[in-house]
Amino acid sequence: MRILARHVNRRCFSGIMFFRYRTGDSMKSLKNWIMRLSIRKKLIFYSYLIIVPILFVISACLVFQNYQLAVKEHEENCVQSIQRLSDNLEVVQKNIVELATYICINENIRQILTCDNPAELNRDARFWVNNAPMRMVQDMVAIGGVVKTVAIYPENGVNPYLKCIDYASYIADMEQVQKENIYLLTVQKKGEFLWQRVGKDQSDTYEFNYNDKIVMYHEIYDLARKEKLGYVVLGSAAEVFDEICRDDLQNKDETVLIMSEYGAELARCGTVDDDMMEEILERSCTQPTAKEDIYISTWGNYKVYCCQSRETGVKVYKVTSKVRVLDVADSIIYAPLALLLAFLAGLCPVMFLVSNIVSKPLHKLGAAMDKFKNGDFSQKIEVVTFDEVGKASMCFNSMVDNIRELINNNYILALKEKQSELDALQAQINPHFLYNTLDSLYWKAVEAEDEEIAEDILSLSQMFRLVLNQGDSIVTVKIEMELLERYLHIQKMRFGKRFEYEIQIEQAMMAEEIPKLILQPFVENAIVHGFEKGENPFFLSIRGQKREGCLHFQIHDTGIGMSSQQMEAIWEKEKDPEHSSHRIGKYAIRNVKERMELIYHEDYELVIESEEGRGTTVRITIPSGLN
Known part of the structure:
Protein backbone atom coordinates (compact mmCIF):
# COMPACT_ATOMS: atom_id res chain seq x y z
CA MET A 1 0.00 0.00 0.00
CA ARG A 2 2.84 2.38 0.84
CA ILE A 3 4.52 1.65 -2.48
CA LEU A 4 1.22 2.26 -4.30
CA ALA A 5 0.68 5.55 -2.43
CA ARG A 6 4.17 6.72 -3.29
CA HIS A 7 3.59 5.84 -6.93
CA VAL A 8 0.30 7.76 -7.00
CA ASN A 9 1.85 10.82 -5.32
CA ARG A 10 4.76 10.73 -7.76
CA ARG A 11 2.36 10.58 -10.72
CA CYS A 12 0.26 13.50 -9.36
CA PHE A 13 3.37 15.60 -8.74
CA SER A 14 4.58 14.85 -12.25
CA GLY A 15 1.19 15.87 -13.69
CA ILE A 16 1.19 19.17 -11.79
CA MET A 17 4.73 19.98 -12.90
CA PHE A 18 3.86 19.09 -16.50
CA PHE A 19 0.81 21.38 -16.37
CA ARG A 20 2.90 24.25 -14.95
CA TYR A 21 5.53 23.65 -17.60
CA ARG A 22 3.03 23.67 -20.44
CA THR A 23 1.29 26.76 -18.98
CA GLY A 24 4.62 28.54 -18.63
CA ASP A 25 5.52 27.72 -22.24
CA SER A 26 2.16 28.99 -23.45
CA MET A 27 2.57 32.27 -21.56
CA LYS A 28 6.08 32.73 -22.94
CA SER A 29 4.87 32.03 -26.47
CA LEU A 30 2.05 34.54 -26.06
CA LYS A 31 4.42 37.13 -24.63
CA ASN A 32 6.90 36.64 -27.50
CA TRP A 33 4.05 36.89 -30.02
CA ILE A 34 2.87 40.17 -28.50
CA MET A 35 6.41 41.54 -28.42
CA ARG A 36 6.79 40.86 -32.16
CA LEU A 37 3.63 42.80 -33.01
CA SER A 38 3.85 46.25 -34.47
CA ILE A 39 2.71 49.30 -32.51
CA ARG A 40 -0.46 49.47 -34.56
CA LYS A 41 -1.40 45.84 -33.89
CA LYS A 42 -0.50 46.18 -30.22
CA LEU A 43 -2.86 49.14 -29.85
CA ILE A 44 -5.68 47.17 -31.47
CA PHE A 45 -4.92 44.03 -29.43
CA TYR A 46 -4.78 45.81 -26.05
CA SER A 47 -7.85 47.90 -26.86
CA TYR A 48 -9.90 44.79 -27.55
CA LEU A 49 -8.36 43.09 -24.51
CA ILE A 50 -9.70 45.88 -22.29
CA ILE A 51 -12.95 46.72 -24.04
CA VAL A 52 -14.28 43.22 -24.75
CA PRO A 53 -14.57 42.13 -21.06
CA ILE A 54 -16.24 45.45 -20.21
CA LEU A 55 -18.73 44.97 -23.03
CA PHE A 56 -19.42 41.41 -21.94
CA VAL A 57 -20.15 42.64 -18.41
CA ILE A 58 -22.46 45.34 -19.77
CA SER A 59 -24.21 42.79 -22.00
CA ALA A 60 -24.64 40.43 -19.06
CA CYS A 61 -26.16 43.26 -17.03
CA LEU A 62 -28.52 44.07 -19.91
CA VAL A 63 -29.52 40.41 -20.21
CA PHE A 64 -30.20 40.22 -16.47
CA GLN A 65 -32.18 43.46 -16.53
CA ASN A 66 -34.20 42.36 -19.55
CA TYR A 67 -34.89 39.03 -17.88
CA GLN A 68 -36.13 40.77 -14.75
CA LEU A 69 -38.36 43.00 -16.88
CA ALA A 70 -39.69 39.96 -18.74
CA VAL A 71 -40.48 38.20 -15.45
CA LYS A 72 -42.18 41.31 -14.12
CA GLU A 73 -44.18 41.76 -17.32
CA HIS A 74 -45.24 38.09 -17.25
CA GLU A 75 -46.33 38.43 -13.64
CA GLU A 76 -48.29 41.61 -14.36
CA ASN A 77 -50.01 39.90 -17.30
CA CYS A 78 -50.94 36.95 -15.09
CA VAL A 79 -52.28 39.25 -12.38
CA GLN A 80 -54.37 41.17 -14.91
CA SER A 81 -55.53 37.89 -16.44
CA ILE A 82 -56.68 36.36 -13.17
CA GLN A 83 -58.35 39.62 -12.15
CA ARG A 84 -60.16 39.75 -15.48
CA LEU A 85 -61.18 36.10 -15.08
CA SER A 86 -62.51 36.78 -11.58
CA ASP A 87 -64.49 39.78 -12.87
CA ASN A 88 -66.03 37.74 -15.71
CA LEU A 89 -67.02 34.95 -13.32
CA GLU A 90 -68.45 37.51 -10.93
CA VAL A 91 -70.67 38.92 -13.71
CA VAL A 92 -72.06 35.45 -14.50
CA GLN A 93 -72.58 34.55 -10.85
CA LYS A 94 -74.10 37.93 -10.11
CA ASN A 95 -76.84 37.25 -12.66
CA ILE A 96 -77.62 33.94 -10.94
CA VAL A 97 -77.54 35.54 -7.46
CA GLU A 98 -79.85 38.35 -8.59
CA LEU A 99 -82.40 35.79 -9.82
CA ALA A 100 -82.18 33.90 -6.53
CA THR A 101 -82.53 37.13 -4.58
CA TYR A 102 -85.61 38.08 -6.55
CA ILE A 103 -87.15 34.69 -5.73
CA CYS A 104 -86.30 35.06 -2.05
CA ILE A 105 -87.74 38.55 -1.56
CA ASN A 106 -90.78 38.35 -3.83
CA GLU A 107 -93.88 38.82 -1.67
CA ASN A 108 -96.08 36.41 -3.67
CA ILE A 109 -93.51 33.64 -3.47
CA ARG A 110 -93.04 34.20 0.26
CA GLN A 111 -96.82 33.96 0.76
CA ILE A 112 -96.72 30.49 -0.85
CA LEU A 113 -93.76 29.49 1.34
CA THR A 114 -95.59 30.64 4.50
CA CYS A 115 -99.02 29.23 3.56
CA ASP A 116 -100.73 27.39 6.46
CA ASN A 117 -102.96 25.28 4.18
CA PRO A 118 -100.61 23.62 1.63
CA ALA A 119 -103.24 21.02 0.68
CA GLU A 120 -105.51 23.71 -0.73
CA LEU A 121 -102.68 25.09 -2.93
CA ASN A 122 -101.67 21.62 -4.07
CA ARG A 123 -105.17 21.05 -5.53
CA ASP A 124 -104.33 23.61 -8.23
CA ALA A 125 -101.65 22.18 -10.55
CA ARG A 126 -100.84 25.72 -11.82
CA PHE A 127 -100.88 27.51 -8.48
CA TRP A 128 -97.25 28.63 -8.89
CA VAL A 129 -98.05 30.37 -12.19
CA ASN A 130 -101.36 31.73 -10.92
CA ASN A 131 -100.21 32.99 -7.51
CA ALA A 132 -96.55 33.98 -8.15
CA PRO A 133 -94.67 35.88 -10.89
CA MET A 134 -93.14 32.74 -12.37
CA ARG A 135 -93.55 34.04 -15.91
CA MET A 136 -91.26 36.92 -14.96
CA VAL A 137 -88.80 34.40 -13.51
CA GLN A 138 -88.92 32.49 -16.79
CA ASP A 139 -88.34 35.73 -18.72
CA MET A 140 -85.31 36.53 -16.53
CA VAL A 141 -83.96 33.04 -17.19
CA ALA A 142 -84.46 33.46 -20.94
CA ILE A 143 -82.91 36.95 -21.04
CA GLY A 144 -79.90 35.99 -18.92
CA GLY A 145 -79.23 32.83 -20.90
CA VAL A 146 -77.08 31.38 -18.10
CA VAL A 147 -79.58 29.65 -15.81
CA LYS A 148 -80.96 26.42 -17.25
CA THR A 149 -82.92 24.97 -14.30
CA VAL A 150 -84.93 26.57 -11.45
CA ALA A 151 -86.25 24.75 -8.38
CA ILE A 152 -88.10 26.14 -5.35
CA TYR A 153 -88.72 23.59 -2.56
CA PRO A 154 -91.14 24.95 0.12
CA GLU A 155 -90.56 23.70 3.65
CA ASN A 156 -94.34 23.81 4.48
CA GLY A 157 -95.42 20.88 2.31
CA VAL A 158 -96.43 22.82 -0.80
CA ASN A 159 -95.44 21.08 -4.01
CA PRO A 160 -92.09 22.41 -5.32
CA TYR A 161 -91.70 24.57 -8.41
CA LEU A 162 -89.43 22.71 -10.86
CA LYS A 163 -88.47 24.22 -14.23
CA CYS A 164 -85.80 22.82 -16.58
CA ILE A 165 -85.16 24.02 -20.11
CA ASP A 166 -82.37 21.60 -21.02
CA TYR A 167 -84.18 18.25 -20.61
CA ALA A 168 -82.89 17.80 -17.06
CA SER A 169 -85.20 16.75 -14.22
CA TYR A 170 -85.02 17.75 -10.54
CA ILE A 171 -85.73 15.39 -7.64
CA ALA A 172 -89.37 16.13 -6.83
CA ASP A 173 -89.57 14.53 -3.38
CA MET A 174 -88.71 17.09 -0.70
CA GLU A 175 -88.00 14.37 1.86
CA GLN A 176 -85.37 12.86 -0.42
CA VAL A 177 -83.88 16.30 -1.04
CA GLN A 178 -83.60 16.93 2.71
CA LYS A 179 -81.52 13.77 3.08
CA GLU A 180 -78.85 14.94 0.63
CA ASN A 181 -75.55 16.23 2.03
CA ILE A 182 -75.69 19.41 -0.05
CA TYR A 183 -79.05 20.31 1.54
CA LEU A 184 -77.68 19.73 5.03
CA LEU A 185 -74.63 21.87 4.24
CA THR A 186 -76.83 24.65 2.85
CA VAL A 187 -78.96 24.67 6.00
CA GLN A 188 -75.80 24.74 8.10
CA LYS A 189 -74.54 27.88 6.28
CA LYS A 190 -77.65 29.84 7.36
CA GLY A 191 -78.71 31.62 4.20
CA GLU A 192 -75.37 31.80 2.39
CA PHE A 193 -75.05 30.92 -1.29
CA LEU A 194 -73.34 27.59 -1.98
CA TRP A 195 -71.84 26.70 -5.33
CA GLN A 196 -71.16 23.18 -6.59
CA ARG A 197 -70.43 21.48 -9.88
CA VAL A 198 -72.91 18.70 -10.63
CA GLY A 199 -71.89 16.18 -13.24
CA LYS A 200 -74.29 14.54 -15.63
CA ASP A 201 -73.95 11.25 -13.75
CA GLN A 202 -74.58 12.67 -10.26
CA SER A 203 -78.02 12.35 -8.61
CA ASP A 204 -77.91 14.43 -5.39
CA THR A 205 -79.83 17.24 -7.13
CA TYR A 206 -81.28 15.84 -10.37
CA GLU A 207 -83.04 12.63 -11.29
CA PHE A 208 -81.85 13.07 -14.87
CA ASN A 209 -79.04 15.36 -15.96
CA TYR A 210 -77.50 15.29 -19.40
CA ASN A 211 -74.96 18.13 -19.04
CA ASP A 212 -72.53 19.29 -16.36
CA LYS A 213 -73.92 22.19 -14.39
CA ILE A 214 -72.77 24.79 -11.89
CA VAL A 215 -75.53 24.75 -9.28
CA MET A 216 -76.25 27.42 -6.69
CA TYR A 217 -78.03 26.37 -3.45
CA HIS A 218 -79.71 28.76 -1.03
CA GLU A 219 -82.00 28.29 1.99
CA ILE A 220 -84.76 30.87 2.46
CA TYR A 221 -85.46 31.94 6.06
CA ASP A 222 -87.97 34.24 7.71
CA LEU A 223 -86.96 37.74 8.69
CA ALA A 224 -85.66 36.55 12.06
CA ARG A 225 -83.53 33.93 10.24
CA LYS A 226 -84.88 31.23 12.56
CA GLU A 227 -87.56 29.40 10.57
CA LYS A 228 -86.78 27.73 7.25
CA LEU A 229 -89.21 28.72 4.51
CA GLY A 230 -87.82 27.21 1.35
CA TYR A 231 -84.88 25.80 -0.56
CA VAL A 232 -83.80 27.39 -3.89
CA VAL A 233 -81.68 25.52 -6.43
CA LEU A 234 -80.53 27.25 -9.64
CA GLY A 235 -78.55 25.32 -12.23
CA SER A 236 -76.45 26.94 -14.97
CA ALA A 237 -74.51 25.41 -17.82
CA ALA A 238 -70.98 24.48 -16.73
CA GLU A 239 -69.86 25.17 -20.30
CA VAL A 240 -70.15 28.92 -19.60
CA PHE A 241 -67.63 28.66 -16.74
CA ASP A 242 -65.39 26.32 -18.75
CA GLU A 243 -65.40 28.73 -21.69
CA ILE A 244 -64.37 31.62 -19.44
CA CYS A 245 -61.46 29.50 -18.17
CA ARG A 246 -60.39 28.50 -21.68
CA ASP A 247 -60.47 32.10 -22.88
CA ASP A 248 -58.13 33.08 -20.06
CA LEU A 249 -55.44 30.52 -20.96
CA GLN A 250 -52.55 32.27 -22.66
CA ASN A 251 -50.00 29.46 -22.90
CA LYS A 252 -50.22 25.71 -23.27
CA ASP A 253 -48.54 25.10 -19.90
CA GLU A 254 -51.10 27.08 -17.87
CA THR A 255 -53.99 25.78 -15.78
CA VAL A 256 -56.99 27.68 -14.42
CA LEU A 257 -59.00 26.34 -11.48
CA ILE A 258 -62.23 27.78 -10.05
CA MET A 259 -63.26 26.72 -6.57
CA SER A 260 -66.15 27.70 -4.36
CA GLU A 261 -65.62 29.43 -1.06
CA TYR A 262 -65.91 26.07 0.71
CA GLY A 263 -63.46 24.18 -1.46
CA ALA A 264 -65.72 22.64 -4.11
CA GLU A 265 -64.18 22.57 -7.58
CA LEU A 266 -66.36 24.38 -10.12
CA ALA A 267 -64.23 24.42 -13.30
CA ARG A 268 -60.74 23.55 -14.50
CA CYS A 269 -58.86 24.00 -17.75
CA GLY A 270 -55.21 23.38 -18.47
CA THR A 271 -52.44 20.81 -18.76
CA VAL A 272 -51.35 20.30 -15.13
CA ASP A 273 -52.49 16.85 -13.98
CA ASP A 274 -54.72 16.30 -10.95
CA ASP A 275 -52.06 14.97 -8.57
CA MET A 276 -49.62 17.81 -9.27
CA MET A 277 -52.41 20.38 -9.09
CA GLU A 278 -53.51 19.10 -5.70
CA GLU A 279 -49.95 19.16 -4.38
CA ILE A 280 -49.36 22.68 -5.71
CA LEU A 281 -52.51 23.99 -4.05
CA GLU A 282 -51.68 22.34 -0.73
CA ARG A 283 -48.10 23.66 -0.56
CA SER A 284 -48.16 27.03 -2.27
CA CYS A 285 -51.43 28.90 -1.95
CA THR A 286 -53.68 29.14 1.06
CA GLN A 287 -57.07 30.77 1.28
CA PRO A 288 -56.79 34.58 1.03
CA THR A 289 -57.61 36.44 4.22
CA ALA A 290 -58.96 39.51 2.39
CA LYS A 291 -61.19 38.99 -0.61
CA GLU A 292 -60.06 40.28 -4.01
CA ASP A 293 -56.43 40.26 -2.87
CA ILE A 294 -54.17 38.45 -5.32
CA TYR A 295 -51.65 36.12 -3.71
CA ILE A 296 -48.59 34.91 -5.59
CA SER A 297 -46.55 31.91 -4.49
CA THR A 298 -43.98 29.58 -5.99
CA TRP A 299 -43.87 25.80 -6.13
CA GLY A 300 -41.01 24.22 -8.03
CA ASN A 301 -41.11 25.49 -11.60
CA TYR A 302 -44.61 26.88 -11.21
CA LYS A 303 -46.07 30.23 -10.18
CA VAL A 304 -49.47 30.12 -8.49
CA TYR A 305 -51.79 33.15 -8.55
CA CYS A 306 -54.84 33.12 -6.27
CA CYS A 307 -57.74 35.59 -6.24
CA GLN A 308 -61.01 35.51 -4.29
CA SER A 309 -64.09 37.53 -5.25
CA ARG A 310 -65.52 39.82 -2.60
CA GLU A 311 -69.05 39.40 -3.95
CA THR A 312 -69.38 35.64 -4.37
CA GLY A 313 -66.44 34.24 -2.39
CA VAL A 314 -65.34 32.13 -5.39
CA LYS A 315 -61.60 31.53 -5.54
CA VAL A 316 -59.69 31.51 -8.82
CA TYR A 317 -56.30 29.81 -9.12
CA LYS A 318 -53.99 30.21 -12.07
CA VAL A 319 -50.92 27.97 -12.29
CA THR A 320 -48.28 28.85 -14.86
CA SER A 321 -44.67 27.86 -15.34
CA LYS A 322 -41.92 30.28 -14.42
CA VAL A 323 -40.36 32.45 -17.09
CA ARG A 324 -37.23 30.71 -18.36
CA VAL A 325 -34.35 32.40 -20.11
CA LEU A 326 -34.77 30.28 -23.25
CA ASP A 327 -38.45 31.23 -23.44
CA VAL A 328 -37.61 34.92 -23.79
CA ALA A 329 -34.24 34.55 -25.49
CA ASP A 330 -35.38 36.56 -28.49
CA SER A 331 -35.98 39.67 -26.40
CA ILE A 332 -33.35 39.41 -23.63
CA ILE A 333 -30.31 37.70 -25.19
CA TYR A 334 -30.23 38.24 -28.92
CA ALA A 335 -30.65 41.99 -28.78
CA PRO A 336 -27.71 42.63 -26.36
CA LEU A 337 -25.62 40.05 -28.24
CA ALA A 338 -26.33 41.72 -31.57
CA LEU A 339 -25.48 45.07 -29.99
CA LEU A 340 -22.21 43.66 -28.65
CA LEU A 341 -21.19 42.18 -32.01
CA ALA A 342 -22.16 45.36 -33.85
CA PHE A 343 -20.12 47.46 -31.44
CA LEU A 344 -17.08 45.20 -31.77
CA ALA A 345 -17.38 45.25 -35.55
CA GLY A 346 -17.76 49.02 -35.59
CA LEU A 347 -14.84 49.39 -33.20
CA CYS A 348 -12.42 47.72 -35.60
CA PRO A 349 -12.20 50.52 -38.23
CA VAL A 350 -12.08 53.11 -35.47
CA MET A 351 -9.15 51.36 -33.84
CA PHE A 352 -7.39 51.06 -37.23
CA LEU A 353 -7.81 54.80 -37.71
CA VAL A 354 -6.56 55.66 -34.21
CA SER A 355 -3.64 53.25 -34.42
CA ASN A 356 -2.70 54.68 -37.82
CA ILE A 357 -2.57 58.19 -36.31
CA VAL A 358 -0.15 56.93 -33.64
CA SER A 359 1.94 54.54 -35.75
CA LYS A 360 2.38 56.65 -38.90
CA PRO A 361 4.87 59.11 -37.29
CA LEU A 362 6.76 56.13 -35.86
CA HIS A 363 7.04 54.58 -39.32
CA LYS A 364 8.46 57.85 -40.63
CA LEU A 365 10.94 57.97 -37.77
CA GLY A 366 12.02 54.38 -38.41
CA ALA A 367 12.53 55.04 -42.13
CA ALA A 368 14.63 58.14 -41.37
CA MET A 369 16.81 56.15 -38.96
CA ASP A 370 17.43 53.47 -41.61
CA LYS A 371 18.58 56.12 -44.10
CA PHE A 372 20.73 57.78 -41.44
CA LYS A 373 22.30 54.40 -40.67
CA ASN A 374 23.26 54.07 -44.35
CA GLY A 375 25.10 57.42 -44.29
CA ASP A 376 22.47 59.96 -45.25
CA PHE A 377 23.12 62.68 -42.66
CA SER A 378 20.62 65.07 -44.19
CA GLN A 379 17.61 63.29 -42.75
CA LYS A 380 15.09 65.50 -40.98
CA ILE A 381 11.67 64.60 -39.64
CA GLU A 382 8.86 67.11 -39.66
CA VAL A 383 7.51 67.49 -36.13
CA VAL A 384 3.76 67.88 -36.27
CA THR A 385 2.85 66.76 -32.73
CA PHE A 386 4.22 67.45 -29.29
CA ASP A 387 3.50 64.10 -27.71
CA GLU A 388 6.02 61.34 -27.03
CA VAL A 389 6.42 60.60 -30.76
CA GLY A 390 7.01 64.29 -31.47
CA LYS A 391 9.61 64.48 -28.71
CA ALA A 392 11.38 61.41 -30.15
CA SER A 393 11.36 63.07 -33.58
CA MET A 394 12.83 66.23 -32.12
CA CYS A 395 15.52 64.21 -30.34
CA PHE A 396 16.33 62.45 -33.63
CA ASN A 397 16.62 65.78 -35.44
CA SER A 398 18.85 67.14 -32.68
CA MET A 399 20.99 64.00 -32.80
CA VAL A 400 21.39 64.30 -36.57
CA ASP A 401 22.44 67.93 -36.24
CA ASN A 402 24.95 67.19 -33.50
CA ILE A 403 26.49 64.29 -35.38
CA ARG A 404 26.67 66.29 -38.60
CA GLU A 405 28.34 69.11 -36.63
CA LEU A 406 30.89 66.71 -35.23
CA ILE A 407 31.60 65.27 -38.67
CA ASN A 408 31.82 68.64 -40.33
CA ASN A 409 33.90 70.21 -37.54
CA ASN A 410 35.53 72.60 -40.04
CA TYR A 411 32.24 74.38 -40.51
CA ILE A 412 30.44 76.33 -37.83
CA LEU A 413 26.77 76.02 -38.29
CA ALA A 414 24.67 78.65 -36.64
CA LEU A 415 21.40 76.88 -36.36
CA LYS A 416 18.55 78.53 -34.57
CA GLU A 417 15.83 76.11 -33.69
CA LYS A 418 12.42 77.53 -33.28
CA GLN A 419 10.44 75.70 -30.66
CA SER A 420 6.61 75.86 -30.99
CA GLU A 421 4.70 76.08 -27.78
CA LEU A 422 1.00 75.35 -27.45
CA ASP A 423 -0.62 78.15 -25.46
CA ALA A 424 -3.51 76.83 -23.39
CA LEU A 425 -5.20 80.22 -23.10
CA GLN A 426 -8.91 80.33 -22.48
CA ALA A 427 -10.68 81.62 -25.56
CA ASP A 472 -22.23 98.56 -16.51
CA SER A 473 -22.89 97.71 -12.86
CA ILE A 474 -25.84 100.13 -12.47
CA VAL A 475 -28.96 99.73 -14.61
CA THR A 476 -32.51 101.04 -14.60
CA VAL A 477 -35.42 99.06 -13.24
CA LYS A 478 -36.75 98.83 -16.80
CA ILE A 479 -33.58 97.11 -18.02
CA GLU A 480 -33.60 94.74 -15.01
CA MET A 481 -37.26 93.86 -15.74
CA GLU A 482 -36.45 93.25 -19.42
CA LEU A 483 -33.69 90.87 -18.31
CA LEU A 484 -36.09 89.03 -15.99
CA GLU A 485 -38.78 88.90 -18.68
CA ARG A 486 -36.36 87.33 -21.18
CA TYR A 487 -35.01 84.90 -18.60
CA LEU A 488 -38.50 83.81 -17.52
CA HIS A 489 -39.56 83.48 -21.17
CA ILE A 490 -36.72 81.01 -21.70
CA GLN A 491 -37.71 79.09 -18.56
CA LYS A 492 -41.33 79.06 -19.77
CA MET A 493 -40.12 77.55 -23.04
CA ARG A 494 -38.29 74.91 -21.01
CA PHE A 495 -41.04 73.85 -18.59
CA GLY A 496 -44.18 74.60 -20.60
CA LYS A 497 -47.54 74.65 -18.86
CA ARG A 498 -46.08 73.56 -15.53
CA PHE A 499 -44.57 77.03 -15.07
CA GLU A 500 -46.45 80.32 -14.94
CA TYR A 501 -45.25 83.78 -13.93
CA GLU A 502 -46.30 87.43 -13.76
CA ILE A 503 -44.38 90.74 -13.44
CA GLN A 504 -46.16 93.77 -11.98
CA ILE A 505 -43.94 96.85 -11.67
CA GLU A 506 -45.26 100.39 -11.21
CA GLN A 507 -44.52 102.60 -14.19
CA ALA A 508 -43.24 105.34 -11.87
CA MET A 509 -40.18 103.30 -10.85
CA MET A 510 -39.09 102.14 -14.33
CA ALA A 511 -36.53 104.93 -14.68
CA GLU A 512 -35.03 104.36 -11.21
CA GLU A 513 -31.47 103.05 -11.13
CA ILE A 514 -30.56 99.98 -9.12
CA PRO A 515 -27.51 97.69 -8.89
CA LYS A 516 -27.38 95.26 -11.76
CA LEU A 517 -28.58 91.67 -11.14
CA ILE A 518 -29.94 92.06 -7.59
CA LEU A 519 -33.28 90.40 -8.49
CA GLN A 520 -32.28 87.79 -11.07
CA PRO A 521 -30.36 85.50 -8.63
CA PHE A 522 -33.44 85.18 -6.41
CA VAL A 523 -35.65 84.39 -9.42
CA GLU A 524 -33.21 81.79 -10.69
CA ASN A 525 -32.82 80.35 -7.19
CA ALA A 526 -36.62 80.02 -6.89
CA ILE A 527 -36.84 78.06 -10.15
CA VAL A 528 -33.81 75.81 -9.60
CA HIS A 529 -34.29 75.00 -5.90
CA GLY A 530 -38.03 75.52 -5.54
CA PHE A 531 -39.36 74.12 -8.78
CA GLU A 532 -36.96 71.77 -10.56
CA LYS A 533 -36.91 69.38 -7.58
CA GLY A 534 -40.73 69.28 -7.34
CA GLU A 535 -43.47 67.81 -9.50
CA ASN A 536 -46.36 70.24 -8.91
CA PRO A 537 -47.20 73.26 -11.10
CA PHE A 538 -45.17 76.35 -10.22
CA PHE A 539 -46.15 80.03 -10.11
CA LEU A 540 -43.72 82.93 -9.71
CA SER A 541 -44.69 86.56 -9.20
CA ILE A 542 -42.48 89.67 -9.24
CA ARG A 543 -43.95 92.95 -7.91
CA GLY A 544 -42.48 96.41 -7.49
CA GLN A 545 -43.75 99.56 -5.81
CA LYS A 546 -42.35 102.97 -5.02
CA ARG A 547 -43.40 104.22 -1.59
CA GLU A 548 -42.01 107.01 0.62
CA GLY A 549 -38.78 107.39 -1.30
CA CYS A 550 -38.00 103.68 -1.37
CA LEU A 551 -38.23 100.95 -3.97
CA HIS A 552 -40.01 97.82 -2.72
CA PHE A 553 -39.54 94.53 -4.60
CA GLN A 554 -41.23 91.23 -3.78
CA ILE A 555 -40.45 87.84 -5.36
CA HIS A 556 -42.91 85.09 -4.40
CA ASP A 557 -43.02 81.46 -5.57
CA THR A 558 -45.18 78.40 -4.86
CA GLY A 559 -42.25 75.97 -4.77
CA ILE A 560 -41.17 73.40 -2.19
CA GLY A 561 -40.02 76.02 0.32
CA MET A 562 -37.31 75.69 2.96
CA SER A 563 -37.08 74.53 6.55
CA SER A 564 -35.83 76.74 9.37
CA GLN A 565 -32.48 74.92 9.30
CA GLN A 566 -32.11 75.64 5.59
CA MET A 567 -32.98 79.30 6.20
CA GLU A 568 -30.25 79.59 8.83
CA ALA A 569 -27.73 77.86 6.57
CA ILE A 570 -28.18 80.53 3.85
CA TRP A 571 -26.08 83.08 5.72
CA GLU A 572 -23.39 80.61 6.84
CA LYS A 573 -20.15 80.81 4.92
CA GLU A 574 -19.04 77.62 3.16
CA LYS A 575 -15.95 75.97 4.61
CA ASP A 576 -15.43 74.12 1.33
CA PRO A 577 -14.01 76.58 -1.21
CA GLU A 578 -15.56 74.61 -4.06
CA HIS A 579 -18.97 76.00 -3.13
CA SER A 580 -17.79 79.55 -3.70
CA SER A 581 -18.02 79.00 -7.46
CA HIS A 582 -21.69 78.04 -7.45
CA ARG A 583 -23.78 80.07 -9.88
CA ILE A 584 -26.86 80.13 -7.71
CA GLY A 585 -27.76 79.27 -4.16
CA LYS A 586 -26.27 80.54 -0.92
CA TYR A 587 -23.24 82.13 -2.61
CA ALA A 588 -25.38 84.18 -5.01
CA ILE A 589 -27.66 85.39 -2.19
CA ARG A 590 -24.67 86.42 -0.03
CA ASN A 591 -23.15 88.11 -3.06
CA VAL A 592 -26.28 90.26 -3.53
CA LYS A 593 -26.30 91.09 0.20
CA GLU A 594 -22.61 92.12 0.17
CA ARG A 595 -23.12 94.32 -2.93
CA MET A 596 -26.06 96.11 -1.32
CA GLU A 597 -24.00 96.64 1.86
CA LEU A 598 -21.25 98.27 -0.20
CA ILE A 599 -23.70 100.54 -2.05
CA TYR A 600 -26.37 101.33 0.55
CA HIS A 601 -24.48 100.51 3.76
CA GLU A 602 -27.21 100.00 6.39
CA ASP A 603 -29.96 101.74 4.40
CA TYR A 604 -31.54 98.65 2.81
CA GLU A 605 -33.66 95.65 3.78
CA LEU A 606 -33.44 92.01 2.60
CA VAL A 607 -35.99 89.58 4.07
CA ILE A 608 -36.50 85.92 3.11
CA GLU A 609 -39.59 84.06 4.36
CA SER A 610 -40.20 80.41 3.56
CA GLU A 611 -42.21 77.41 4.69
CA GLU A 612 -41.81 73.83 3.55
CA GLY A 613 -44.46 72.95 1.00
CA ARG A 614 -45.82 76.53 0.88
CA GLY A 615 -43.19 78.42 -1.14
CA THR A 616 -40.75 81.26 -0.53
CA THR A 617 -41.09 85.06 -0.47
CA VAL A 618 -38.16 87.49 -0.87
CA ARG A 619 -38.60 91.19 -0.03
CA ILE A 620 -36.00 93.82 -0.99
CA THR A 621 -36.27 97.48 -0.01
CA ILE A 622 -33.68 100.03 -1.21
CA PRO A 623 -33.63 103.84 -1.40
CA SER A 624 -34.64 105.47 -4.67
CA GLY A 625 -32.52 107.99 -6.52
CA LEU A 626 -29.24 106.05 -6.70
CA ASN A 627 -26.43 108.29 -7.95
Missing part, protein backbone atom coordinates in the same frame (compact mmCIF):
# COMPACT_ATOMS: atom_id res chain seq x y z
CA GLN A 428 -13.24 84.38 -25.02
CA ILE A 429 -16.10 84.85 -27.43
CA ASN A 430 -16.56 88.38 -28.71
CA PRO A 431 -19.99 89.59 -27.58
CA HIS A 432 -20.61 91.13 -30.99
CA PHE A 433 -19.85 87.76 -32.60
CA LEU A 434 -22.33 86.10 -30.24
CA TYR A 435 -25.03 88.70 -30.97
CA ASN A 436 -24.46 88.41 -34.74
CA THR A 437 -24.65 84.62 -34.57
CA LEU A 438 -27.91 84.67 -32.60
CA ASP A 439 -29.25 87.34 -34.94
CA SER A 440 -28.47 85.10 -37.95
CA LEU A 441 -30.22 82.18 -36.27
CA TYR A 442 -33.20 84.42 -35.49
CA TRP A 443 -33.63 85.48 -39.15
CA LYS A 444 -33.23 81.88 -40.32
CA ALA A 445 -36.04 80.88 -37.97
CA VAL A 446 -38.14 83.79 -39.26
CA GLU A 447 -37.52 82.73 -42.86
CA ALA A 448 -38.51 79.19 -41.92
CA GLU A 449 -41.74 80.64 -40.45
CA ASP A 450 -41.00 79.11 -37.06
CA GLU A 451 -42.12 81.99 -34.89
CA GLU A 452 -41.78 80.11 -31.60
CA ILE A 453 -38.09 79.29 -32.13
CA ALA A 454 -37.49 82.79 -33.48
CA GLU A 455 -39.00 84.31 -30.34
CA ASP A 456 -36.93 82.01 -28.11
CA ILE A 457 -33.68 82.91 -29.93
CA LEU A 458 -34.56 86.60 -29.71
CA SER A 459 -35.17 86.27 -25.97
CA LEU A 460 -31.82 84.52 -25.50
CA SER A 461 -30.00 87.16 -27.54
CA GLN A 462 -31.58 90.03 -25.65
CA MET A 463 -30.89 88.35 -22.33
CA PHE A 464 -27.17 88.05 -23.17
CA ARG A 465 -27.10 91.66 -24.29
CA LEU A 466 -28.77 92.79 -21.07
CA VAL A 467 -26.49 90.64 -18.86
CA LEU A 468 -23.28 91.96 -20.46
CA ASN A 469 -24.57 95.52 -20.93
CA GLN A 470 -21.07 96.81 -21.78
CA GLY A 471 -19.86 96.09 -18.23
